[in-house]
Amino acid sequence: MLDVQLIRKNFPVLGQMVYKKPLVYFDNGATTQKPKQVIETLTNLYAEQNSSVHRAVHYLSSQITERYEAARMVVKDFIHAEKMQEVIFTAGTTASINLLAFSFGEAFINPDDEILISEMEHHSNIVPWQLLAKRKGAKLKVIPINEMGELRMDKLEKLLNGKTKLLALTHVSNAIGTINPVKEIIQKAHAKNIPVLLDGAQAIQHGNVDVHDLDCDFYAFSGHKVYGPNGIGVLYGKEKWLEKMPPYQGGGDMISSVSFENTTFADLPLKFEAGTANYPAAIALAEGLNYVSSIGRSDIAVYEKKLLTYATEKFERIDGLKIYGNSPDKISTISFLLEGIHPQDIGLVLDKLGIAVRSGNHCAQPLMKSFGIEGTVRASLCFYNTEEEIDLLCEGLEKIKQMFA
C-alpha cells in the first residue's frame, strides 16, 4: 500500500497554491512532476561533477562517463532489456521514433512497402512514418478502433500482410488511456516476420514494462513522463535490427575514425548517439526510474487502478458527462466531455479552481475525428494523486455545469 501523503512531500511542485487554491495536478499525461531525488541529482551533478562524457582521460570525465553508462544499465534493467547496447539515449519519444523512421526506413523500406500504425496514435507516431512513406514511395496503413476506443483486432490479420515492413503501435493511448493487447499483437506480427515498435510514452510510468517478455523489436519512451527530467528519452532496439540500421545523425561520439574520404562508425549504442550526450538528464532519469522502482511498479499499478475506478464511478454520476475510451484495460487517464460545453471552457474554469487538466485534441486529431469530436478534457492521474482531488474535480465540473447552463 502506498503512503501517498509521504510520497507527495517528495514532489516540491505539488505543495503549492494556484489562484489561492491548492494545486490539483491532473496533467501527468503531458508531463509528470519530479521527485526531489531527480531535482537534486541534476543540481548536484552540475555543481560537483560536470564534465563531458566519453571524451577525456581526466578525473571528472571518467567519473561522469561511468555514471552515464550506469544510467544506461538502470534503464536496461528497468525495461528488462538483455544488453546495454540495445539502449539508446535520445531526446525523447518523438526523437526516438524519428531516429527509427529514418534509420529503419533507409535500411528496410522500399516503394510500395507498407507501414502499419493505428487510429489512436499520437501525432509523433504518425508524422515520422508519413514523412518516411513519402520519401520512399511506401504506404501508411491504419488499424481502426471500435466505439470503446479499442483496436479492431478483427481487422489486424488482414492489415498484417506480405507488404507490411513494420508495425508502429502505441502501447497505451495518450488521449483515452486504452492499454493495447500488445503481446498478442506482437505474436501475430512476428508470425508473419513483421517487426514491431511500441510507443511506450504513456505506458512506462504506469506499470511493469518487460521488452524481453513482450518480445517487441523496438520500444520508445520519454524521461519527463516517467518522473525524470526533460530532454531525455530512450529507444530500445533489438541488437539484430540496430546492427543493420545506418546512423541517423553524424557527429561526435558516434564515430570510430574519420577522414575526408571515409568514416567508420562506433559500435552500438554510440553509433546512434551523435554529439555530446545529455548525460545530466540521463543520470537524473536513472534516479527517477530508481525512485519509481523503490515505490514499486506493481503497487503503483494497483493504486492507480483504484483511482481510475473511483474517478470513473464518480464521473458516471455526473449528468451529461460522457467518457471517451471505455476499454476495461486502461491507465488512469480519463477523457471526457460535458454535454453542450466546449472543452476549452471546462479547462479554463478548472484552471481557476486550481485544477490542471488538458483540453484539446491531445495531439491525436485522427482519433478525435473517429469519435466525431474536436477534442476532450483529459484528466491524467498518477500515484501522487488522491481521491480527495478527484472529489474536487467533480465539484468543479458540477459548478461548470451551472455556470454554462
Next chain:
Amino acid sequence: MTINEAQDEIIEEFQIFDDWMDRYNYLIDLSKDLEPYNPKYRTNAYLIEGCQSKVWLYAEMDGALIHFSADTDAIITKGIVALLIRVLSGHTPEEIKDSDLYFIEKIGLKDNLSPTRANGLLSMLKQMKLFGLAYYAKQQKN
C-alpha cells in the same frame, strides 16, 4: 466613444470582480449579448483557426467605419470576442490599425491571448488590425 474610452469603460466594469469565477460569469453573460453572426460567413474562408476554439471573423466597411462581426464555438472565448468587437467595431481603419489594446492585460485576460494559449484570439486580434491596415491602405490609394 473612442477606442480608449471603450477600453477604460471595460476596465471599470471588471474592477468590481475580485474572483475569477465572477469574471468568467461576466464573460459568459457578455457572450450572450454578442450580435448574431450571419451564418453565410460561418465558413472556412472566415475561420481563424486556433488550437482549441474556432473563431469566425467578418469585416465590412460601413461608410467610413469598419464593422466587425464574429462567432466562436467556446463561450469564454465568445465573451472576449464580444469585448474586442465592442472596442474596435465602428471605428475608422486608421484608428483600428493604430490602436493599442491595453484593456486585455488590465482585466487579467492576457493569458487568454498569449501565443501559447493558441486559442485563435490572438490571431483574431491580429486579423482585426490587418483589416484596419488593409482598408487604410485602400483609402490612401483612392
